[in-house]
Amino acid sequence: MTVMxxxxxxxxxxxxxxxxxxxxxxxxxxxxxxxxxxxxxxxxVAVALESTLYERGKLAYRxxxxxxxxxxxxxxxxxxxxxxxxxxxxxxxxxxxxxxxTIALSSxxxxxxxxxxxxxxxxxxxxxxxxxxxxxxxxxxxxKRDPKGLYKKARAGEIKxxxxxxxxxxxxxxxxxxxxxxxxxxDEEVAIIIHYLExxxxxxxx
Amino acid sequence: MTVMxxxxxxxxxxxxxxxxxxxxxxxxxxxxxxxxxxxxxxxxVAVALESTLYERGKLAYRxxxxxxxxxxxxxxxxxxxxxxxxxxxxxxxxxxxxxxxTIALSSxxxxxxxxxxxxxxxxxxxxxxxxxxxxxxxxxxxxKRDPKGLYKKARAGEIKxxxxxxxxxxxxxxxxxxxxxxxxxxDEEVAIIIHYLExxxxxxxx
Numbered sequence: 001m002t003v004m005x006x007x008x009x010x011x012x013x014x015x016x017x018x019x020x021x022x023x024x025x026x027x028x029x030x031x032x033x034x035x036x037x038x039x040x041x042x043x044x045v046a047v048a049l050e051s052t053l054y055e056r057g058k059l060a061y062r063x064x065x066x067x068x069x070x071x072x073x074x075x076x077x078x079x080x081x082x083x084x085x086x087x088x089x090x091x092x093x094x095x096x097x098x099x100x101x102t103i104a105l106s107s108x109x110x111x112x113x114x115x116x117x118x119x120x121x122x123x124x125x126x127x128x129x130x131x132x133x134x135x136x137x138x139x140x141x142x143x144k145r146d147p148k149g150l151y152k153k154a155r156a157g158e159i160k161x162x163x164x165x166x167x168x169x170x171x172x173x174x175x176x177x178x179x180x181x182x183x184x185x186x187d188e189e190v191a192i193i194i195h196y197l198e199x200x201x202x203x204x205x206x
Numbered sequence: 207m208t209v210m211x212x213x214x215x216x217x218x219x220x221x222x223x224x225x226x227x228x229x230x231x232x233x234x235x236x237x238x239x240x241x242x243x244x245x246x247x248x249x250x251v252a253v254a255l256e257s258t259l260y261e262r263g264k265l266a267y268r269x270x271x272x273x274x275x276x277x278x279x280x281x282x283x284x285x286x287x288x289x290x291x292x293x294x295x296x297x298x299x300x301x302x303x304x305x306x307x308t309i310a311l312s313s314x315x316x317x318x319x320x321x322x323x324x325x326x327x328x329x330x331x332x333x334x335x336x337x338x339x340x341x342x343x344x345x346x347x348x349x350k351r352d353p354k355g356l357y358k359k360a361r362a363g364e365i366k367x368x369x370x371x372x373x374x375x376x377x378x379x380x381x382x383x384x385x386x387x388x389x390x391x392x393d394e395e396v397a398i399i400i401h402y403l404e405x406x407x408x409x410x411x412x
Contacts (some may be wrong), residue, residue: 015253016260024265047221054222059230061306071328072298075291085281092278093299100267100308122277 018128021101027058028202029098031091031123032193035110035172036135037164038150039142041181042107045135045189050105052190058203060103063090068108078161084115091119098128103202111163113170129202133193134175139164141182224334227307233264234408235304237297237329238399241316241378242341243370244356245348247387248313251341251395256311258396264409266309269296274314284367290321297325304334309408317369319376335408339399340381345370347388 022028032049034042043064050060073089076082087110097104110116116132123130142164143151154162161167172178177196179189197203228234238255240248252268259266275282279295282288293316303310316322322338329336348370349357360368367373378384383402385395403409 016256016266020260021265021267024260024263050222054226054230057230059227059307060222061227061302063302067302067305071301072295089278089295093302095277096267096269096273096299097303097306099273100303101265102306102308 018099018101025059025101026204027101027103028129028204029101029103030129030131030197030202031094031098031104031106031119032131032133033094033110033116033119034105034107034133034135035116035175036181037137037139037142037169038109038162039145039147040135040137041179041186041189042109042135044186045133045179045181045193046105046107048186048190049193052194053103056203058103059101060105061097062105062107063094063097064107068093084112087112087115087119091122094119095122095126095128098123099126103197109163109169111167111169113172116172129200131177131196132172132175133177133179134172135179135181136171137181224305224307231265231307232410233307233309234335234410235307235309236335236337236403236408237300237304237310237312237325238337238339239300239316239322239325240311240313240339240341241322241381242387243343243345243348243375244315244368245351245353246341246343247385247392247395248315248341250392251339251385251387251399252311252313254392254396255399258400259309259409262409264309265307266311267303268311268313269300269303270313274299290318293318293321293325297328300325301328301332301334304329305332309403315369315375317373317375319378322378335406337383337402338378338381339383339385340378341385341387342377343387 034046036042046062050062053060068090073086076086090106090108094104094106120130146152150159150162153159154165163169177193179192181189240252242248249270256266256268274296279292282292296312296314300310300312326336352358356365356368359365360371369375383399385398387395
């Protein structure tokens with residue numbers, strides 16, 4: 001490559017940077033990390049936010065159980081070690097998307113504060129932005145919704161270590177955004193996030 | 207979520223698809239997988255291609271040792287098992303980028319045919335495109351370039367299992383694109399790839 005460098009200096013000088021992609025996309029990449037109980041509405045708000053961003057010509061990409069647990073993390077189980085590695089990998093992937101200029105929407109329960117804080121730290125160290133969104137919903141309401149029937153199974157002892165039942169959910173202490181999905185409409189929730197993104201310059205080109 | 211669905215049907219019907227992102231971006235996501243010896247010029251052509259695509263308003267993102275080995279794969283070593291897992295994870299990440307609408311440029315030696323074929327299969331199963339680019343360069347020429355001084359160390363026995371020296375490089379049998387970097391200019395190499403992308407509709411909106 002040293003040899004090529006000598007004869008092709010213009011290519012190497014022309015490396016595309018994060019700022020170049022920011023300009024190209026008319027948006028700044030950022031990870032929006034939704035955390036909350038099963039059934040709290042993480043995916044629902046992520047899907048609605050994605051649609052709203054799309055209507056504004058912005059590219060978002062959702063990382064969720066469907067494309068992560070069945071893909072890159074299919075060799076991980078549910079031991080404490082594997083759950084931590086699961087979140088670490090998701091954080092690393094989100095960081096790559098942010099670097100690429102995409103708005104990464106991550107929807108995982110991610111119940112442990114330490115794991116989430118490590119993901120935040122990964123972003124900080126790389127000089128990219130991380131927005132933690134606490135999708136707050138009472139356990140009572142989440143269990144009433146029980147969209148996947150998981151609480152019922154957990155109560156029956158068919159699922160062990162289920163967050164909120166026999167495993168703790170550690171709420172964020174200083175999330176950038178705090179949604180109360182048992183008290184807000186979906187439109188309100190999306191509006192709050194869009195306002196945050198606009199106010200902080202994520203939806204503007206350079 | 208069942209409850210919310212009933213009152214917010216429009217959001218769920220409005221899920222953004224891969225085709226929507228294709229339209230938004232004016233490009234179709236695809237993985238361009240550069241494989242070849244150390245020093246063959248994989249990164250050089252990836253960087254040049256990225257610049258050329260950028261000038262056309264297209265978003266590409268490079269996956270390489272810098273952002274993968276130091277990030278998501280920092281818990282992997284160089285055993286046979288870890289090298290296979292390294293390539294598997296890169297393949298899964300590339301697949302996510304393609305799904306998001308990005309042109310993913312992967313630059314890793316990836317010496318084993320079976321590992322590369324598995325990445326191709328991952329893409330096929332997900333219904334996304336994969337372009338294998340054989341960055342072909344004679345060992346003699348690659349060793350002469352030796353941009354990182356690795357061949358010298360391998361010859362001195364300081365690095366073990368080095369591809370081309372004491373570990374095999376299994377050349378692609380049917381790559382979509384075959385570059386001869388010891389005979390072509392960088393401009394020619396980029397032009398060949400751009401022509402392929404244009405001819406196959408990757409650079410057009412829908």
